[in-house]
Amino acid sequence: MATKEEDVKLLGFWASPFSRRVEMALKLKGVSYEYLEQDIFNKSALLLELNPVFKKVPVLVHKGKILAESHLILEYIDQTWKNNPILPQDPYEKAMARFWAKFVDEQVGPVCFKSVVKADKGIDVAIEEAQELITFLEKELSGKDFFGGKTIGFLDMVAGSMIPFCVARAWEGMGIDMIPEEKFPELNRWIKNLNDIEIVRECIPQREKQIEHMMKVAERIKLA
Amino acid sequence: MGDTEEVKLLGVWFSPYAIRPKIALRIKSVDYDYFEEDLFGSKSELLLKSNPVHKKVPVLIHNNKPILESLNIVEYIDETWNASGPSILPSHPHDRAQARFWSAFVDDKWFPALKAAAITKSEEAKEKGMKEVEGGLLQLEEAFVSISKGKPFFGGEAIGFMDICLGSFVGILKAREKLKGEKLLDESKIPFLCKWANEFLSDDTVKNVVPEIDKVVEFLGELEVRAQSAVSKT
Numbered sequence: 001m002a003t004k005e006e007d008v009k010l011l012g013f014w015a016s017p018f019s020r021r022v023e024m025a026l027k028l029k030g031v032s033y034e035y036l037e038q039d040i041f042n043k044s045a046l047l048l049e050l051n052p053v054f055k056k057v058p059v060l061v062h063k064g065k066i067l068a069e070s071h072l073i074l075e076y077i078d079q080t081w082k083n084n085p086i087l088p089q090d091p092y093e094k095a096m097a098r099f100w101a102k103f104v105d106e107q108v109g110p111v112c113f114k115s116v117v118k119a120d121k122g123i124d125v126a127i128e129e130a131q132e133l134i135t136f137l138e139k140e141l142s143g144k145d146f147f148g149g150k151t152i153g154f155l156d157m158v159a160g161s162m163i164p165f166c167v168a169r170a171w172e173g174m175g176i177d178m179i180p181e182e183k184f185p186e187l188n189r190w191i192k193n194l195n196d197i198e199i200v201r202e203c204i205p206q207r208e209k210q211i212e213h214m215m216k217v218a219e220r221i222k223l224a
Numbered sequence: 225m226g227d228t229e230e231v232k233l234l235g236v237w238f239s240p241y242a243i244r245p246k247i248a249l250r251i252k253s254v255d256y257d258y259f260e261e262d263l264f265g266s267k268s269e270l271l272l273k274s275n276p277v278h279k280k281v282p283v284l285i286h287n288n289k290p291i292l293e294s295l296n297i298v299e300y301i302d303e304t305w306n307a308s309g310p311s312i313l314p315s316h317p318h319d320r321a322q323a324r325f326w327s328a329f330v331d332d333k334w335f336p337a338l339k340a341a342a343i344t345k346s347e348e349a350k351e352k353g354m355k356e357v358e359g360g361l362l363q364l365e366e367a368f369v370s371i372s373k374g375k376p377f378f379g380g381e382a383i384g385f386m387d388i389c390l391g392s393f394v395g396i397l398k399a400r401e402k403l404k405g406e407k408l409l410d411e412s413k414i415p416f417l418c419k420w421a422n423e424f425l426s427d428d429t430v431k432n433v434v435p436e437i438d439k440v441v442e443f444l445g446e447l448e449v450r451a452q453s454a455v456s457k458t
Contacts, residue, residue, distance in 0.1 A: 053329055053363065065318045069328055072321045079317035091303040095291045102293060103277060136277055 008033035009061040011047055013040045015213045017109075017161035018070040019058035020203050024157045025074050027199040029081040071101055074154055086154045100140060100147070101158040108133050108159075112167045112178065117218045127176065134163075134184065141186040145193050152197060156190075164191045165204040170214035231256035232285040234271050236263050237435055238443055240392035241294040242282040247388050248298045248312055250429040252305040264450075295327055298388055310382045323378070326367055327389040334360040335393060342400075343451070357408065364390065365414040372416075376423045383427055391424040392434075399440035 010026065010033050012019030026033050038047050038057050050059045051068045060067040062080070067073050078086040088094045112130040119126045137159065141147060147155035164179070171178035181188045194200045205213075233249070233256050235242030249256055261271055261281050274283045274290035284291040284300065291300045302312040314320050337360065341353025371378050371386070378386035398421075400406045411418045424430055 053325075053333075062318075067318070067321050067325070069325055072324045072328070075324070076317050076321040079320065091300050092286070092289050092291065094303070095296050095300040098296050098299070099292050102296075 007063055009036060010034070011036045011038050011050065011057050011059040011061075013038050013057045015166075015205050015210055016040070016057055017166040018056075018105075020165070020205070021070055021157040021161040022058045022060060022073050022077070023203040024152075024161065024199055025077045025086055027202060028084050028086065028152070029077060030083070031077070031081055071098070071105075071158070074157065078154070084151075086148075086157070088148070088153065097147070097153065097155045100137070100155050103133075103136070104155075104159045104162050108137070109162050109167060112163075113170055113214075113218075114221055116171065116174070116176075117221045130178070131183065134179065134187065137163075138184050138186050141190055143186075146190065152194070152200070156194065160191075160194050160200060161204070163187075164194070166210070166214070169207060169211050170218060173211040173215045173218070229254075230285075230287050232259060232270075233257070234259045234261055234268070234274070234283040234285070235281045236261050238263065238440065239281060240396060243392045243395075243434055244294040244388050245282050245284055245297045245301065246433045247383065247391075247429050248301040250433060251312060251383065252301055252309040254301070254305055254308070294392075295324075295331070295385075295389060298385060302385075310379075311384075312379070312388070313385045314379070322371065323385045326364070326371075326378075326386050329360070330364070330390050330393070334364070354406075358413070361408060361414050361417065365417045368416050368420060372420075377420065383424065383429055387420075387424060391421075391430065394421045394424060395434050395437060395440050396444075397421075398437050399444055402437065402441045403444050 008026070008031055010019070010022060012023065012035060014037060023035075036046070038044060040057060043055060047057065047059065048055055050061065050066050054068055056068070058068075058070055058073060060073045060076070062076075067076050074086060088097055108130075111133055116123070116126045116130055146152050147159065152160075168178040179187050179191070231249070231254055233242075233245055235246070235258065237260060246258075259268070259270065261268055267279055270285075271281065271283060272279055274285055275292050278292065280292075282294055282297060284297045286300075286304070291297050298312060314323055334357065337353055337356045341350050341357060344350050344353065368378060372380070375381055377383050378390075383391070394409075397408050401409065409418050409421055425434065
């Protein structure tokens, strides 16, 4: 089904894993959209008008309807454009995908970034705690090409945008390997698989630029 | 679905999160075995085995498969027993996203603000926190009016996803009113939500599922004593 570009608008930020994953989903479904880059450090009137509750990106606008919160947007996209499904069909698999996605954003993301940057109990403890969480994902992946099975799905987009192409780069900037191959062979294989997919490559921030950005954010966190 | 289904729910009587799956299972007329976890004691083996990541309730175990996170469980119940009882989530993708959005607001912004304001020792922080909570209720009032379109619930004629999410906290709000004189459900400020709260509590699917307000009052009192003695120990 052809979609007029004006039907779908996405307010995003180039370095935000939350907005990048929405782009992955739209591209996977072949949905044309108008992308509106936002300056999250200087929020536009449009962003504040469309998302007054959370004031964050991403925001998707589809035929005048406004959607916020990346997980919800991904589910909405999956339900509205039925080709190339993102979420599993089976209710149990779906519940697990949602659970792990929440785990990634609410536990892995903050612990692997903020906690490591602040390293209140020392950097070694922070790394250990972070990698303990990543181990859950390593186990979840065992034997599969992607979390979604043979093709990328909801959890791949959430975890992919957040872990290898965001937080791991922050660790790189700090000189630490977040997902060493010896400890996490499955995750490393998964990252290689992700890199082979064109739409993923198109939707990840440029490496050096992002490392630089994450270091700036880290500085802010340390000073706070 | 057949009667060889095995449905177990691990919960804690006080937890608003554990109330949610109970309501959903009632809506779908699903029989289940309930296991009460010891709130202050050690966690059961079943809980630790089914939820090794967070070790929290509620956990739904369906044919030996654990499902975690209260709203996840409600969606799972809705999808699995979709032929039985009314739908819990709206059918239109945008309405679904909206229901999930407001639930995220309640769980990620509104209730944490209430919890923080309740716990803090700083009068200034408490006042600021309560203002945020009241502001949140005004937003929810607006959302309710626009979503319910004159019907008794967010879900329309019957209780739906958003009703379950916010409704699970109504007991706590009413208990806090009795214990602290804190009138968050203020008819002069949020008349529609106040009416909704009473409709919710008297609904058949909710009535014998939520704990009695007086029991909650007693429990909140006990929590406070524990918190204070914990502080004096440090």
